[in-house]
Each structure stands twice: as C-alpha cells, then as structure tokens.
Amino acid sequence: MKHNISNPNLVSDEIELGERVKQKVRIVYLNDIVDPELVTSIKDRLNNIDIDDIMDSSVLAQFLDDNPYSFFPQYLMSELPDRVIYSINNGKVAIFVDRSPTAVICPSTFFSFFETTEDVYLRWILSTVLRWLRMISMVLSILFTAIYVAAVTFHYEVIPSKLLVTFCQSRAQIPFPPILEALLLEIIIDLLREAGARLPTKVAQSMGIVGGIVLGQAMVEAGLTSNILIIVVALSALSGSFVVTIATLETGSLKKKMQLRF
Known part of the structure; x- marks a missing residue:
C-alpha cells in the first residue's frame, strides 16, 4: 500500500x-x-x-x-x-x-454502494448517468412487482383502459390471486439464481436461460401465471441482478487477479 x-x-x-x-x-x-x-x-x-x-x-x-x-x-x-x-x-x-x-x-454511505471504480475514469456526465441508472434499477427491483400487484388487485383506475383489457385477458384463466402468483414467480426466480450461483459458469448460464424460458412458457400454458406478470418479474429480477452485480463487482472474479497486500 x-x-x-x-x-x-x-x-x-x-x-x-x-x-x-x-x-x-x-x-x-x-x-x-x-x-x-x-x-x-x-x-x-x-x-x-x-x-x-x-x-x-x-x-x-x-x-x-x-x-x-x-x-x-x-x-x-x-x-x-x-x-x-x-x-x-x-x-x-x-x-x-x-x-x-x-x-x-x-x-x-448509502450512495457508496452505487459507485464503482470505473466511475473515476469516465467523464462526469457519463458517471452521473450510470449512477442514476443504478438507483432507478434498485427502485424497480423493489417496487415494480409490488406496484403491479397493487394495481391489478386494488387500483384498476391507474391502468389505462386499453391496457386494462390486455391485463384482464391475460388473467382470465389464472386461479390464484395476484399476490400468490407473484410470490410463486419470485421463488422460482430465486431458485434459478441460487442454482446459477452454485453451478459452474457454463452450466449456470445454460440453466438460467433455458430453465427460465421453459418454466415461464410451461406456467403460462398451464394457466398458473399470466405472461404480463412474467415480464414484470423478469424486469424486476434483471434490475436487481444489475444492482447486485455493481455492488459485488469489486469482489469475486477479481480475487485471483488483484490482491491487497500490506
């Protein structure tokens, strides 16, 4: 040092x-x-x-x-x-x-976890945009699915009428309330994420992509969930993964390349 x-x-x-x-x-x-x-x-x-x-x-x-x-x-x-x-x-x-x-x-501080080392080397405008993007992703990962469930369950008036028709058609054959449907998908997403973290890299990537597509398509065809909720949960998971990746960017794969010595 x-x-x-x-x-x-x-x-x-x-x-x-x-x-x-x-x-x-x-x-x-x-x-x-x-x-x-x-x-x-x-x-x-x-x-x-x-x-x-x-x-x-x-x-x-x-x-x-x-x-x-x-x-x-x-x-x-x-x-x-x-x-x-x-x-x-x-x-x-x-x-x-x-x-x-x-x-x-x-x-x-709270904002320290949205900063990366690369921000220092970029121009301030680009660094600011990237930090705002990370914060927006954090908000989406926490609130996006919850807002969908609240709107579909209690507040239909916030959904535009044309879009509401699509929502109703998507949920017409679903036997579960939106909150149970969302919890089921969130658990499946977490299982796929945990399996991907424990398996070798090449196998984990294949399982994440193939498993997500196959399970999502099978659940929609079986009438266990709506395709719109799958999109919402997928966007929330993508936003959460982006934020977690930024937070852990300075550990993990860099462990063998750069080690601190004193």
Missing part, C-alpha cells in the same frame, strides 16, 4: 486479534485528512472484539456493524487497490486482515 500512496501522512496501525489464532489487522488512513474520532472509534471497536479466530475481512466487518441485526451491509468491501486508494485519499479508513484479499472501507 505504501508503494501505491506516496504520502508522508499515510499511517498504518497494527492490531492483533483472536484468542486462539492471532491475526494481524491493519488500519490504514491519512492522518492529515481523516476524522480522528473515526480512527479512535474503529480502534476501540477492534480492541473490544472477543473471538477465537478472524477468518476473513467480511467476518471482521460484522463485528464492527452499528446494527448487527440489519440485513444490509454497513461497510464497503473491495479487493481493488485503486478503489481502496481512492477511498483513503478521500479521508476514509481501510482495514486489512492478514491473508485476506478484501479490505473494509469505512465510513460508507
């Missing part, structure tokens, strides 16, 4: 954690721009951790969370040196665990 940041104000503090297996943890920051209270808070939290062994940086991040019961990440994880260096140069703190390729960057 010191070779990548040529700044005399770069500080690297070392702490040992773990009762049975000692692990070296380093806190890296620029002492001329970082908030001293932030560094003190991180050190206090690290010193108060009581654990036998820290397997990885992601495990350490869970002990640093403000709310351990939250489903959402509270710290940014990255394996890219340029992302970590960019964050340190902007007054943030990076935490490294020995033998772990991932760095914990804090503090992190």
Whole structure:
C-alpha cells in the first residue's frame, strides 16, 4: 500500500486479534485528512472484539456493524487497490486482515454502494448517468412487482383502459390471486439464481436461460401465471441482478487477479 500512496501522512496501525489464532489487522488512513474520532472509534471497536479466530475481512466487518441485526451491509468491501486508494485519499479508513484479499472501507454511505471504480475514469456526465441508472434499477427491483400487484388487485383506475383489457385477458384463466402468483414467480426466480450461483459458469448460464424460458412458457400454458406478470418479474429480477452485480463487482472474479497486500 505504501508503494501505491506516496504520502508522508499515510499511517498504518497494527492490531492483533483472536484468542486462539492471532491475526494481524491493519488500519490504514491519512492522518492529515481523516476524522480522528473515526480512527479512535474503529480502534476501540477492534480492541473490544472477543473471538477465537478472524477468518476473513467480511467476518471482521460484522463485528464492527452499528446494527448487527440489519440485513444490509454497513461497510464497503473491495479487493481493488485503486478503489481502496481512492477511498483513503478521500479521508476514509481501510482495514486489512492478514491473508485476506478484501479490505473494509469505512465510513460508507448509502450512495457508496452505487459507485464503482470505473466511475473515476469516465467523464462526469457519463458517471452521473450510470449512477442514476443504478438507483432507478434498485427502485424497480423493489417496487415494480409490488406496484403491479397493487394495481391489478386494488387500483384498476391507474391502468389505462386499453391496457386494462390486455391485463384482464391475460388473467382470465389464472386461479390464484395476484399476490400468490407473484410470490410463486419470485421463488422460482430465486431458485434459478441460487442454482446459477452454485453451478459452474457454463452450466449456470445454460440453466438460467433455458430453465427460465421453459418454466415461464410451461406456467403460462398451464394457466398458473399470466405472461404480463412474467415480464414484470423478469424486469424486476434483471434490475436487481444489475444492482447486485455493481455492488459485488469489486469482489469475486477479481480475487485471483488483484490482491491487497500490506
């Protein structure tokens, strides 16, 4: 790290954690721009951790969370040196665990998870458009299916009359209410996504494409779901996958190519 940041104000503090297996943890920051209270808070939290062994940086991040019961990440994880260096140069703190390729960057805001390293290298107009696209995708992944179910179930008046005829024809033979229909499709989408994540890449791609087409077509022909809801759920899944891909872009496939060392 010191070779990548040529700044005399770069500080690297070392702490040992773990009762049975000692692990070296380093806190890296620029002492001329970082908030001293932030560094003190991180050190206090690290010193108060009581654990036998820290397997990885992601495990350490869970002990640093403000709310351990939250489903959402509270710290940014990255394996890219340029992302970590960019964050340190902007007054943030990076935490490294020995033998772990991932760095914990804090503090992190809601908008930090919509940024990628490539945004720094692009013109500001293009970077802004891409960030707005990610935020819109996040909103669609959460609300698109819910808005469809609410409109079809309770608020027909918000649907244009010509489009409403199409909706009614599509749902004429469906025995389930829209909410059960949507839950069924969401579960199938999650099963396909989980299977794709566990299988080898080539097999996963084939299963995702073929399985989605075959199951979708079979369910429509069997009268278990409407083709319009399949489109809605597919768009929601596509938006969610886009956001998740951006959030995990700096881990996974880059693990063997770029590893952080201190």
